[in-house]
Amino acid sequence: MADVHLRHINKCFGPIEVIPDIELEIPHGSFTVLVGPSGCGKSTLLRMIAGLEKPTSGTIEIGGTDVTGFEPSNRGISMVFQSYALYPHMTVAQNIDFGLRLMKMPAAEREERVRDAAKRLHLEPLLDRKPSELSGGQRQRVAIGRSIVRNPKVFLFDEPLSNLDAALRTQMRVELAELHQSIGATMVYVTHDQVEAMTLADQIVVMNGGRIEQVGPPMELYDNPQTEFVAAFIGSPKMNLLPGQAIGHDDIKSVGIRPEHLEVHLDNGKWPAKVGVIENLGSDTVVYMETDDFGPVTVRLPGHHPLRTGDRVFLTPDEKHLHLFGKDGRKIHAKDALSAPAT
Numbered sequence: 001m002a003d004v005h006l007r008h009i010n011k012c013f014g015p016i017e018v019i020p021d022i023e024l025e026i027p028h029g030s031f032t033v034l035v036g037p038s039g040c041g042k043s044t045l046l047r048m049i050a051g052l053e054k055p056t057s058g059t060i061e062i063g064g065t066d067v068t069g070f071e072p073s074n075r076g077i078s079m080v081f082q083s084y085a086l087y088p089h090m091t092v093a094q095n096i097d098f099g100l101r102l103m104k105m106p107a108a109e110r111e112e113r114v115r116d117a118a119k120r121l122h123l124e125p126l127l128d129r130k131p132s133e134l135s136g137g138q139r140q141r142v143a144i145g146r147s148i149v150r151n152p153k154v155f156l157f158d159e160p161l162s163n164l165d166a167a168l169r170t171q172m173r174v175e176l177a178e179l180h181q182s183i184g185a186t187m188v189y190v191t192h193d194q195v196e197a198m199t200l201a202d203q204i205v206v207m208n209g210g211r212i213e214q215v216g217p218p219m220e221l222y223d224n225p226q227t228e229f230v231a232a233f234i235g236s237p238k239m240n241l242l243p244g245q246a247i248g249h250d251d252i253k254s255v256g257i258r259p260e261h262l263e264v265h266l267d268n269g270k271w272p273a274k275v276g277v278i279e280n281l282g283s284d285t286v287v288y289m290e291t292d293d294f295g296p297v298t299v300r301l302p303g304h305h306p307l308r309t310g311d312r313v314f315l316t317p318d319e320k321h322l323h324l325f326g327k328d329g330r331k332i333h334a335k336d337a338l339s340a341p342a343t
């Protein structure tokens with residue numbers, strides 16, 4: 001088993017506390033994505049699992065063993081970075097083999113592991129090439145190959161796709177998901193890109209300012225965000241967050257409604273609005289509107305629409321999909337919030 005447990009992890013750099021106190025369970029075989037804005041502490045957390053940073057206090061367990069004092073090489077982990085740092089004078093095969101050679105593994109086993117990794121990563125035709133003769137995506141695959149051959153209990157990825165262009169990122173995302181399915185190892189992946197988190201993870205950990213906001217499967221976070229921060233962070237286009245007055249409650253900080261949960265009518269509805277920019281995406285249409293009373297709102301409509309910039313319309317939210325957040329930014333259950341008659 002290679003589950004990872006972080007218990008009461010605190011991390012300070014000198015006088016600055018960047019992680020106050022984190023508890024996290026990463027189940028065996030899961031693809032767990034740590035996501036959050038720049039500086040929220042996700043790389044620091046990953047580096048502590050790797051053993052590249054020491055927690056100021058707290059313990060880290062991998063597969064039931066307390067590894068807090070262990071060197072990185074003794075933790076059964078392997079880390080893939082954003083910059084893949086291949087040896088330029090070595091071939092792809094030699095780069096993948098390098099770590100095994102250091103471990104003094106017998107040649108026949110090394111050869112078999114390199115061949116197996118190359119097959120999984122579609123690198124077989126490239127084994128004799130030098131890194132300078134590869135594309136960015138192929139180089140990143142070689143870096144992942146170096147990890148796979150070591151047969152780690154836990155793979156750690158620190159923004160491995162952020163140097164790639166958008167098309168290649170999408171392709172590599174699919175390949176990583178396939179890789180996880182085929183080897184079934186525990187994977188922990190850091191990104192600031194919520195789309196990457198949504199598509200890769202079976203468990204997402206949303207971080208903000210050194211704290212965990214919410215942990216759960218992607219659709220649970222999407223459908224049931226527990227904080228205003230998670231509501232705004234997960235989903236594209238973003239959830240609309242209107243002031244509490246939108247539903248007649250001054251003591252509610254914000255009312256969240258996803259762009260696909262607003263209906264547009266020409267004759268009447270709850271919130272009058274004016275149509276701004278229209279983005280036709282083919283399968284659906286994203287319309288940016290300005291409500292008369294509560295500022296900008298984004299609406300997503302299926303298919304094509306005859307709406308034109310400047311049109312006056314009315315928006316009506318699907319009441320089942322309202323998310324209410326209190327002054328502390330935490331979710332309020334609608335039945336509690338709306339039990340008092342709206343003004």
Ligand SMILES: Nc1ncnc2c1ncn2[C@@H]1O[C@H](COP(=O)(O)OP(=O)(O)OP(=O)(O)O)[C@@H](O)[C@H]1O
Pocket residue numbers: 013018036037038039040041042043044045192
């Ligand atoms: N070696 C260090 N010394 C001092 N402060 C550090 C050090 N490493 C990180 N920090 C600080 O710790 C905080 C968390 O950094 P970290 O790199 O973990 O964030 P991140 O969420 O991975 O951000 P990004 O997405 O930008 O990489 C930041 O405020 C950063 O400035």
